[in-house]
Amino acid sequence: MTAIADPGLQPERTLLAWRRTILALALGVALAVRYVDLGGPAIALAVGVPALVVLAVAYATTTVRYRRVARDLAIGEGEMPGVGGAVTMVAMIALVLGLGSLLALVPAVGLTP
Amino acid sequence: MARRFPHAVYGQGEEPDARFSLANERTFLAWIRTALALLLAGVALEALDAPIEPSLRLTSALIFVGLGLLAIIHAWMSWARTERSLRLQQPLPGRAVGAIIVSGAAVAIVLIGVGSWLV
Numbered sequence: 001m002t003a004i005a006d007p008g009l010q011p012e013r014t015l016l017a018w019r020r021t022i023l024a025l026a027l028g029v030a031l032a033v034r035y036v037d038l039g040g041p042a043i044a045l046a047v048g049v050p051a052l053v054v055l056a057v058a059y060a061t062t063t064v065r066y067r068r069v070a071r072d073l074a075i076g077e078g079e080m081p082g083v084g085g086a087v088t089m090v091a092m093i094a095l096v097l098g099l100g101s102l103l104a105l106v107p108a109v110g111l112t113p
Numbered sequence: 114m115a116r117r118f119p120h121a122v123y124g125q126g127e128e129p130d131a132r133f134s135l136a137n138e139r140t141f142l143a144w145i146r147t148a149l150a151l152l153l154a155g156v157a158l159e160a161l162d163a164p165i166e167p168s169l170r171l172t173s174a175l176i177f178v179g180l181g182l183l184a185i186i187h188a189w190m191s192w193a194r195t196e197r198s199l200r201l202q203q204p205l206p207g208r209a210v211g212a213i214i215v216s217g218a219a220v221a222i223v224l225i226g227v228g229s230w231l232v
Contacts, residue, residue: 014135021142024149035160073131080131082117083138084193091189094145098182101152105159105174 008070015066018086019059025093026055032100051093058086122193126200137195144188151181151218158225169228176221180214187214 033041033048065081072078117123155177157163158170165173187210194206 010132010135014138017139017142021145024146028149028152069131069135079128080134082123083134084118084122087138087141087189087192088118090142090145091185094148094185094188095182097149098152098178098185101156101178101181104156105171105178 008074011066011070011073014069015062018062018066021090022055022059022062025090025097026052028097029055029093032097032104036100036104038103047096051096054089054093058089062086119193122196122200125197126202129196129199129202133199134196137192137199140195141188141192144184144191147214148181148184148188151177151184151214155181163225164232165225165228166231169224169231173221173224173228176217176224180217180221183210183217184214 029048029051033044036044038044065083065086068078069080072080155174158165158174158177163170191206191210198205
């Protein structure tokens, strides 16, 4: 009896959800680096470039993780890998974007034209 | 078994059905994307110099950004609490924050409407 095909769909949906979220965050970081005025590119790049690197790594490791999850579900064994690290990093990057958005609204800081 | 972070979540209870954990992850990711949309709405109002009465526009923008930050915090806490509840086979945590965010967004939209009319 072959395993039901369905177990592979959930990890795939989850992988796609991770991918589009990571892409949205990367777009947000790129926009923030470009447009938030912090008196020069230094701070924005110092925060933005590492954030983009983290997101790129997350993108790659997420793909690996869900291939493994799909395989484990199909053969019916294995413990789900922990995602607390990835979840926390995504939330922290989003939080940085949130604080950047708040900064962008402060009239004294303003936005680069 | 490798120790998984955070221990406060994974150290409790037993492994739940993987589909529920995956669904929990997708919910977290959806909240993060919702937060990004809220942040973008707030920043765009000011960045694009929308033709709205300035103080109402800034208030709306601050509400959107505030809701975005709230959504991010809620995303993380809800993920952790739900994962723990799944492992302990307890009822899932409540969804009051969703109502707060929707109400807040409605207020901001009303302010935008009034502000557009006043310009």
